[in-house]
Amino acid sequence: MTETKPFNSTEYMNHISLDCVIFGFNNNELKVLLLHLKYSKEYALPGGFLKYDETLEQAAQRIVKERTGLDKLFLKQFKVFSDPDRSKSNKAIFDADMAGIKPDKSFFDKRFISVGFYALVDFRKVKPTPDLFSDHCDWVSLNTDVSMLLDHKLIIENAISTLRLQLSQQPIGLKLLPRKFTMPELQTLYETILGRDLDRRNFQRKMLNYNILDKLKERKTGGAHKSPYLYSFNMERYQKALEDGLSGIW
Amino acid sequence: MTETKPFNSTEYMNHISLDCVIFGFNNNELKVLLLHLKYSKEYALPGGFLKYDETLEQAAQRIVKERTGLDKLFLKQFKVFSDPDRSKSNKAIFDADMAGIKPDKSFFDKRFISVGFYALVDFRKVKPTPDLFSDHCDWVSLNTDVSMLLDHKLIIENAISTLRLQLSQQPIGLKLLPRKFTMPELQTLYETILGRDLDRRNFQRKMLNYNILDKLKERKTGGAHKSPYLYSFNMERYQKALEDGLSGIW
DNA sequence: ATAATAATGTGTCGCAATGACACTAGGTGT
DNA sequence: ACACCTAGTGTCATTGCGACACATTATTAT
Numbered sequence: 001m002t003e004t005k006p007f008n009s010t011e012y013m014n015h016i017s018l019d020c021v022i023f024g025f026n027n028n029e030l031k032v033l034l035l036h037l038k039y040s041k042e043y044a045l046p047g048g049f050l051k052y053d054e055t056l057e058q059a060a061q062r063i064v065k066e067r068t069g070l071d072k073l074f075l076k077q078f079k080v081f082s083d084p085d086r087s088k089s090n091k092a093i094f095d096a097d098m099a100g101i102k103p104d105k106s107f108f109d110k111r112f113i114s115v116g117f118y119a120l121v122d123f124r125k126v127k128p129t130p131d132l133f134s135d136h137c138d139w140v141s142l143n144t145d146v147s148m149l150l151d152h153k154l155i156i157e158n159a160i161s162t163l164r165l166q167l168s169q170q171p172i173g174l175k176l177l178p179r180k181f182t183m184p185e186l187q188t189l190y191e192t193i194l195g196r197d198l199d200r201r202n203f204q205r206k207m208l209n210y211n212i213l214d215k216l217k218e219r220k221t222g223g224a225h226k227s228p229y230l231y232s233f234n235m236e237r238y239q240k241a242l243e244d245g246l247s248g249i250w
Numbered sequence: 251m252t253e254t255k256p257f258n259s260t261e262y263m264n265h266i267s268l269d270c271v272i273f274g275f276n277n278n279e280l281k282v283l284l285l286h287l288k289y290s291k292e293y294a295l296p297g298g299f300l301k302y303d304e305t306l307e308q309a310a311q312r313i314v315k316e317r318t319g320l321d322k323l324f325l326k327q328f329k330v331f332s333d334p335d336r337s338k339s340n341k342a343i344f345d346a347d348m349a350g351i352k353p354d355k356s357f358f359d360k361r362f363i364s365v366g367f368y369a370l371v372d373f374r375k376v377k378p379t380p381d382l383f384s385d386h387c388d389w390v391s392l393n394t395d396v397s398m399l400l401d402h403k404l405i406i407e408n409a410i411s412t413l414r415l416q417l418s419q420q421p422i423g424l425k426l427l428p429r430k431f432t433m434p435e436l437q438t439l440y441e442t443i444l445g446r447d448l449d450r451r452n453f454q455r456k457m458l459n460y461n462i463l464d465k466l467k468e469r470k471t472g473g474a475h476k477s478p479y480l481y482s483f484n485m486e487r488y489q490k491a492l493e494d495g496l497s498g499i500w
Numbered sequence: 501a502t503a504a505t506a507a508t509g510t511g512t513c514g515c516a517a518t519g520a521c522a523c524t525a526g527g528t529g530t
Numbered sequence: 531a532c533a534c535c536t537a538g539t540g541t542c543a544t545t546g547c548g549a550c551a552c553a554t555t556a557t558t559a560t
Contacts, residue, residue, distance in 0.1 A: 013265055013361070014264060014265060014267060015263055015264060015266060016266065016363060016535065018361055050332070052334070052361065053334050054332075054334065055329055055332045055333055055334065056332040056363065057332070063498055073333055077329060077330055079327060079367055080330060082300070082304075082305045082306040082307070082525070084302070084303050084304065084305065111302065113266060113300075113306065115330055165419065169415065169501085171528085179341070182508090183509095184507080184508075191545085199547095199548070199549075199550090200507095200508085201509090201510080201549090202547065202548065202549085204509085204510090205546095205547085206546085207546080209546085221556090223507090223556085223557090224505095224506075224507075224556070224557050224558085225505085225506050225507040225555075225556050225557065226506085226507055226508040226509080226555040226556050227507095227508080227555075227556065228507085228508055228559095229508085229509085245415075247546095432536090432537090434536085434537075449519070449520075450536095450537085450538095451520095451538090451539080451540085452518070452519065452520085454537095454538085454539090455517095455518090455539095456517085456518085459517085471527095473527085473528095473536090474527070474528050474529085474535075474536080475526075475527050475528065475534090475535050475536040475537075476526040476527045476528095476535080476536050476537045476538080477526075477527065477536095477537080478536080478537055478538085479537085479538085497517095
């Protein structure tokens with residue numbers, strides 16, 4: 001699916017688009033996978049349109065696979081963006097034009113409402129792949145302020161708020177971390193999403209009390225200072241625990 | 251806005267519809283406002299389509315106003331329903347036909363993805379008003395099992411799950427209850443949404459500790475047995491408390 | 501080597517929130 | 531007057547949580 005087919009607007013439904021906020025966690029930072037548009041020099045969310053025989057969820061999986069190479073990812077709808085003016089002055093068209101792609105104006109000029117999805121992925125497994133309109137595809141830290149297409153900055157902010165609210169209801173840690181991880185890494189992930197510091201000792205106690213982690217014999221070596229233990233999620237217990245929601249608000 | 255204009259499909263965007271799950275609380279039961287279709291004899295959610303210059307939120311307000319007479323209601327998107335087959339065998343068309351409304355087939359025959367909204371309203375203020383396709387508009391208790399159009403039963407189930415998850419983040423009590431209410435009423439509302447019983451004394455203690463209620467001098471008279479005190483929400487403090495979320499899961 | 505540095509592992513203490521539960525007070529109907 | 535039902539209020543033991551201290555282990559500087 002790395003083949004780059006020309007864009008054919010007749011395959012897609014009018015008026016409906018998708019934007020995917022793909023979260024990854026690396027170097028103790030929460031990052032989002034963004035496309036850098038060839039000519040307008042802005043960043044844009046990976047997005048796309050709905051085929052006639054797809055659900056939105058299937059379309060989102062397809063779009064995310066094209067940008068990451070990954071299958072069957074954790075994806076959630078979080079909001080529809082429907083401001084009538086949101087897709088005006090769509091620089092993506094301009095970009096397509098400049099790229100010599102001959103966009104179908106009667107398709108792109110229409111009003112689009114966009115369904116926002118967020119995805120949680122294991123950073124290391126992703127092969128960032130640009131699309132027809134972009135020259136590269138990068139992980140961008142949430143602290144970095146870059147110029148973005150249309151309302152994409154708003155969409156990312158909404159995704160983060162949702163992530164924060166759903167931290168206790170969705171398997172966020174499981175999806176964002178590699179299989180083996182350390183307690184400090186898990187804590188930093190939580191701190192990044194919540195936007196505030198947590199007490200190291202209380203965090204560990206609470207996490208362990210959930211009884212969803214397996215402490216491994218191994219330690220993570222190589223880093224400076226004392227080697228932390230590695231943990232992995234106990235899938236069964238984690239899944240079961242999420243059904244009620246991990247009690248408490250962090 | 252009680253005027254009944256003929257349906258003109260050219261005012262609306264193709265492919266996009268809305269369905270509104272309007273919740274009310276009466277007689278200690280959670281109820282949903284439904285339309286009863288004239289000819290197919292099924293119940294349907296109040297719904298409609300998106301005008302070219304509206305946001306989805308504005309469309310939802312418009313739709314809910316037409317069915318309830320109420321303005322500026324509490325409305326939240328909760329999910330988009332996009333199964334490609336969801337709008338097949340759309341009995342609403344049949345119903346329109348039978349009602350002699352001459353529906354624009356080229357509009358209705360298209361595939362629609364539907365954005366689900368839920369609304370929280372004060373039961374007593376609503377004037378249920380049927381639309382062109384329906385013969386009446388009723389409050390239906392969630393315990394009642396009625397035959398419903400398309401995937402509308404699924405949509406309602408999703409709305410309730412969302413309501414449950416958001417019970418601590420949204421002003422649900424405030425919007426569903428009259429200005430003055432009793433503690434047992436508030437408790438029953440919580441129990442209905444959560445689907446389980448709560449301890450009377452612990453519930454009261456926890457609620458009062460949030461410091462969001464004003465205990466009034468009055469008592470609710472007329473009922474059998476001991477008269478309960480009336481309470482009202484302290485808007486400022488409630489609003490402020492919700493910003494963090496009412497701590498704890500019920 | 502040795503010490504300084506910095507991060508991790510582990511434990512304690514007191515307060516506040518929670519769940520389980522019992523008694524009293526105020527209404528109705530007989 | 532009494533039974534019956536519902537509402538108001540209080541207690542107690544346990545748990546959860548925030549604040550905090552000390553020991554351990556790895557790297558790095560001297």
